[in-house]
Amino acid sequence: MQKNNLDNWLRLSLIKGLGSVTIKGLLEHFDSARDIIEADVLQLKKLGLKQDIIKQLKNNDNTIQINKTHQWLGEDKINFALCIDDKAYPEKLKQIDSPPIILFGKGDVDVLNTCQISVVGSRNATPTGIENAHAFSSYLVQYGLTVTSGLALGIDAASHVGALAKKGLTVAVVATGMDIIYPPQNTELAHKIIKSGGCIISEYQLGVAPRPQHFPQRNRIISALSLGVLVVEAADKSGSLITARLASEQGHEVFAIPGSIHNPQSRGCHKLIKTGAILVESGLDIFNEIADLVNRETKNTLNEKEIKEKTNNAGDKNTKNTKKFDVEYQKLLDCMEYEPQPLDILHQRCGLPIDKISSMMLMLELQQVVTKHPGGMYLLSGKKE
Incomplete structure (x- = not known):
C-alpha cells in the first residue's frame, strides 16, 4: 500500500458523518480516494454530500492521527492497514453494503483470504458451551478451515483457544483500535x-x-469473512443473533447447537433453528454442509499454504509418504492399496474410527488425493482399478 494512497483513505475515514456506505457509493463515481478528495464541490453536492462533510473533506487533513498510524505501522512488520482498493483486501468484505474502508491488523494478512467459519456465542457461557466451542473449533481447523470470532470472553475466547489447540489458524475481529486489547484478560x-x-x-x-x-x-465483518456462522450458545437477545442475521442476509450458512430447554443461553440457538438455521451436533455436520463451497472457493484446496504441496502426485504410492500430512492422515494413506477399499477395511488396518475416516475421506476427496468409487469405496487418485 503506497503511503499517499493510505493517507487519502485515512483522511476520508476520519471525516465525521461520512460512513462506509456513503464512501462505497462515491466509489461508483470516482476511481480512488484521491479523486473523491479532489472532486469539485458542486459535483459532491450533486451526489448528496452535506456541506459540513464537504468542508471537512476540503479543509481537514488529520495529520496527527495519520502520523500516529504510520508510526504504528513502522513499529512492527506484522502490523498492516488494508484499504478497500488494496489487492489483499478480502473480496467478501467488498461485497457487503458497508465494507470497512480500512482494515487495521496485526499478524498474517493472507489468513483473511482463507476459508473461514465464524464461531460466536454468549460471553456468559455455560461450561458445556465453552466445551462445545472448543471442540467444534478444534475439529474444524483440522480440515483446513480458519476459525473467526471476536476475542470476547466466553464462547469467542473458547473458539480461538480450540483452534490454537490443534495448531489451526484463527482470526479475531475486535471492536477497538489495534493498540488496545479488550478485554484485557x-x-x-x-x-x-x-x-x-x-x-x-x-x-x-x-x-x-x-x-x-x-x-x-464489528459483527458484520465476522459474518462477511466466513462461509458460515456457528452460534454455540446465545440468549434470546444476544448479539450473536445479530451476527447470525447478518450472515443470513449476506447469503451465508447459519448453524446452531441445540441445548437444554431450561438453559437461558440456549434460547437464542433454538430461535435460530426454528427460523431456518441448520441444527448441528458435530463439526462434521458443518463440514458436510460447506464442502462444496470450500471446494469452489479454493479450487480444491482448503488452505493453499499447507495443502498445495500435498496434492501434487498424490497418486504415486512411492511419493505420497513425502507429503506433509499430519500423522493420522498419513496413517490412513499408508493403509490404502492399489484397489478400491471400503471404510471398514481401512478401519481395521489403521485403527481410526469409521466416522472419522469418513470425514477424512471427504477432505481428501476435495483435495483430489482420493477418488470415491461405487459402494463407498476409496482409491488413491491416479491408481487404476
Whole structure:
C-alpha cells in the first residue's frame, strides 16, 4: 500500500458523518480516494454530500492521527492497514453494503483470504458451551478451515483457544483500535493468535476505546469473512443473533447447537433453528454442509499454504509418504492399496474410527488425493482399478 494512497483513505475515514456506505457509493463515481478528495464541490453536492462533510473533506487533513498510524505501522512488520482498493483486501468484505474502508491488523494478512467459519456465542457461557466451542473449533481447523470470532470472553475466547489447540489458524475481529486489547484478560490469547500464524483486525482507528455500539457493528465483518456462522450458545437477545442475521442476509450458512430447554443461553440457538438455521451436533455436520463451497472457493484446496504441496502426485504410492500430512492422515494413506477399499477395511488396518475416516475421506476427496468409487469405496487418485 503506497503511503499517499493510505493517507487519502485515512483522511476520508476520519471525516465525521461520512460512513462506509456513503464512501462505497462515491466509489461508483470516482476511481480512488484521491479523486473523491479532489472532486469539485458542486459535483459532491450533486451526489448528496452535506456541506459540513464537504468542508471537512476540503479543509481537514488529520495529520496527527495519520502520523500516529504510520508510526504504528513502522513499529512492527506484522502490523498492516488494508484499504478497500488494496489487492489483499478480502473480496467478501467488498461485497457487503458497508465494507470497512480500512482494515487495521496485526499478524498474517493472507489468513483473511482463507476459508473461514465464524464461531460466536454468549460471553456468559455455560461450561458445556465453552466445551462445545472448543471442540467444534478444534475439529474444524483440522480440515483446513480458519476459525473467526471476536476475542470476547466466553464462547469467542473458547473458539480461538480450540483452534490454537490443534495448531489451526484463527482470526479475531475486535471492536477497538489495534493498540488496545479488550478485554484485557485476553491479552495473552491475542498474542498467541498472532504468534500461531493468525491475525487480529479492526476497522477502528488507533486509540479508539471499546463502546457498546462497536460490538454489533464489528459483527458484520465476522459474518462477511466466513462461509458460515456457528452460534454455540446465545440468549434470546444476544448479539450473536445479530451476527447470525447478518450472515443470513449476506447469503451465508447459519448453524446452531441445540441445548437444554431450561438453559437461558440456549434460547437464542433454538430461535435460530426454528427460523431456518441448520441444527448441528458435530463439526462434521458443518463440514458436510460447506464442502462444496470450500471446494469452489479454493479450487480444491482448503488452505493453499499447507495443502498445495500435498496434492501434487498424490497418486504415486512411492511419493505420497513425502507429503506433509499430519500423522493420522498419513496413517490412513499408508493403509490404502492399489484397489478400491471400503471404510471398514481401512478401519481395521489403521485403527481410526469409521466416522472419522469418513470425514477424512471427504477432505481428501476435495483435495483430489482420493477418488470415491461405487459402494463407498476409496482409491488413491491416479491408481487404476
